[in-house]
Amino acid sequence: MHELSIAASIVETVTESAAAYPGAQVIEVRLRVGALSAVVEESLQFCWGVSTEGTPLAGAKLVIRTMPVVVHCAGCNADSEIGVQSFRCSKCGELTADLRQGQELEIESIEIEEPESASTVTA
Amino acid sequence: MTTRIVELRRGILKKNDELAAVLRQRFEAAGVLVLNLVSSPGTGKTAFLERTLRELRGRGARVAALVGDLETDNDARRLAASGAPVQQINTHGICHLDAEMIAKALADGGPFDVSGLDYLFIENVGNLVCPSSYDLGERIRVALLSVTEGEDKPLKYPTLFNSADAAVITKMDLAAACEFDRALALKNINEIRPGIRVFETSAKTGAGMAEWLEYLGEARRKQG
Ligand SMILES: Nc1nc2c(ncn2[C@@H]2O[C@H](COP(=O)(O)OP(=O)(O)O)[C@@H](O)[C@H]2O)c(=O)[nH]1
Ligand SMILES: [Mg+2]
Ligand SMILES: [Zn+2]
Numbered sequence: 001m002h003e004l005s006i007a008a009s010i011v012e013t014v015t016e017s018a019a020a021y022p023g024a025q026v027i028e029v030r031l032r033v034g035a036l037s038a039v040v041e042e043s044l045q046f047c048w049g050v051s052t053e054g055t056p057l058a059g060a061k062l063v064i065r066t067m068p069v070v071v072h073c074a075g076c077n078a079d080s081e082i083g084v085q086s087f088r089c090s091k092c093g094e095l096t097a098d099l100r101q102g103q104e105l106e107i108e109s110i111e112i113e114e115p116e117s118a119s120t121v122t123a
Numbered sequence: 124m125t126t127r128i129v130e131l132r133r134g135i136l137k138k139n140d141e142l143a144a145v146l147r148q149r150f151e152a153a154g155v156l157v158l159n160l161v162s163s164p165g166t167g168k169t170a171f172l173e174r175t176l177r178e179l180r181g182r183g184a185r186v187a188a189l190v191g192d193l194e195t196d197n198d199a200r201r202l203a204a205s206g207a208p209v210q211q212i213n214t215h216g217i218c219h220l221d222a223e224m225i226a227k228a229l230a231d232g233g234p235f236d237v238s239g240l241d242y243l244f245i246e247n248v249g250n251l252v253c254p255s256s257y258d259l260g261e262r263i264r265v266a267l268l269s270v271t272e273g274e275d276k277p278l279k280y281p282t283l284f285n286s287a288d289a290a291v292i293t294k295m296d297l298a299a300a301c302e303f304d305r306a307l308a309l310k311n312i313n314e315i316r317p318g319i320r321v322f323e324t325s326a327k328t329g330a331g332m333a334e335w336l337e338y339l340g341e342a343r344r345k346q347g
Binding site (some may be wrong): 106114115 | 124125126127128129130131132133134135136137138217218219221252253255256257278281282283285286313314315316317318319
C-alpha cells in the first residue's frame with residue numbers, strides 16, 4: 001500500500017510549511033481526498049500516526065474531507081455528482097468521461113497554535 | 124496561545140507530478156512515445172510486452188523497456204530475450220514505480236539514450252491500486268486485464284481503469300476455457316472509462332497484436 005509514502009510526503013510538506021511559524025505547534029492537518037484518489041482513509045490515518053510518532057507533528061490530528069466524483073455532461077450542460085462504479089450523468093444517464101472532481105489529493109490547510117508572544121511580535 | 128489556520132492548497136504528490144512533467148517534456152523533445160503498463164501481478168504484462176518488443180523490432184522500430192519489480196530480475200531477463208535493451212528497477216518492496224525511479228534509471232550513463240528511441244515501455248509493479256496515483260511522465264497509460272481475472276475487475280478498481288488511456292485484455296486464447304463474458308467485460312470497462320480503446324490480445328497466439336501495433340504506430344506519428 002502506498003499510504004505510507006503519502007503520509008511521509010504530508011509530513012514533509014507540513015514540516016516545511018510550519019517552519020515559517022517558529023514556536024508554533026501544528027494541531028490539525030486538513031486534506032481533500034478525491035473518491036478516485038486510490039487512498040484508503042483508515043490506512044492513511046494509521047500511517048499518519050506511525051509517520052508522525054516522535055516528530056514535532058506527533059499528536060496532530062489528520063482530518064480527511066472526501067471529495068465525491070463530479071462529471072460534466074455535454075448533453076445536459078450540467079455537472080453532477082456520481083459514484084465510482086459508473087461514469088454516467090446522474091440526470092440523463094449518458095456516459096461521460098469529462099471528470100470535474102474526484103481526483104484530489106491535497107493538503108488544504110493546517111491549524112497551528114502559536115505562543116502569545118509570537119503573535120504580538122508579528123503584530 | 125492563539126490558533127490560526129494556514130491555507131496550503133498543495134498537492135500531496137506535487138514533487139512526483141513536477142518531476143513527471145519534466146520527464147514528459149524530455150520524452151516529447153526526444154520524440155519517444157512512452158507507455159506505462161499497469162495491472163495485477165500475473166495478468167500478462169511481461170508476456171504482452173515481450174511480444175510487443177519483438178514485433179516492433181521486427182518492423183525496424185527502436186524500442187526499450189524499463190521494468191519495475193519488487194525483488195527479482197526475472198521479468199527483465201524475459202524482456203531482454205526480445206533483443207531490446209531492458210533496464211530493471213528494483214523497488215525493494217515498494218508497490219509502485221514513481222517518477223524519481225524513472226529519472227534515476229534514465230540518468231546519464233544509463234543503459235540507453237531516450238533520444239535514440241521510438242518507443243519506451245515501462246512495466247509497472249503488479250498492483251491495481253497504487254500505480255494509478257503516480258504519474259511517470261508517460262503519454263499513454265495502459266491498464267491490462269486477463270480473461271482469468273473476472274469481468275468485474277474494472278468495477279473493483281475504478282481508479283486504475285479510469286486513469287488509463289487504453290485497455291488491453293490479455294490471454295484471449297483462454298477465453299473459452301474460462302467462460303469469459305467478453306460483452307460484460309467490455310461494458311464494465313466502458314462504464315468506468317467511456318470511449319477508451321480496448322485491445323483483445325493473446326501473447327501466446329498473437330491475436331489482436333496487429334491492431335495494437337497499428338495503434339502504437341499512429342500514436343507515435345501523432346507525437347511527430
Ligand atoms: N495462455 C496464455 N498465458 C499467458 C498469456 N500471457 C501471459 N500468460 C501466462 O501468465 C503468467 C503470468 O504472465 P506474466 O507475463 O509474467 O504476467 P505479469 O505479472 O503481468 O508480468 C505466465 O505464466 C504467462 O506464461 C497469454 O496470452 N496466454
Ligand atoms: Mg511482469
Ligand atoms: Zn446528462
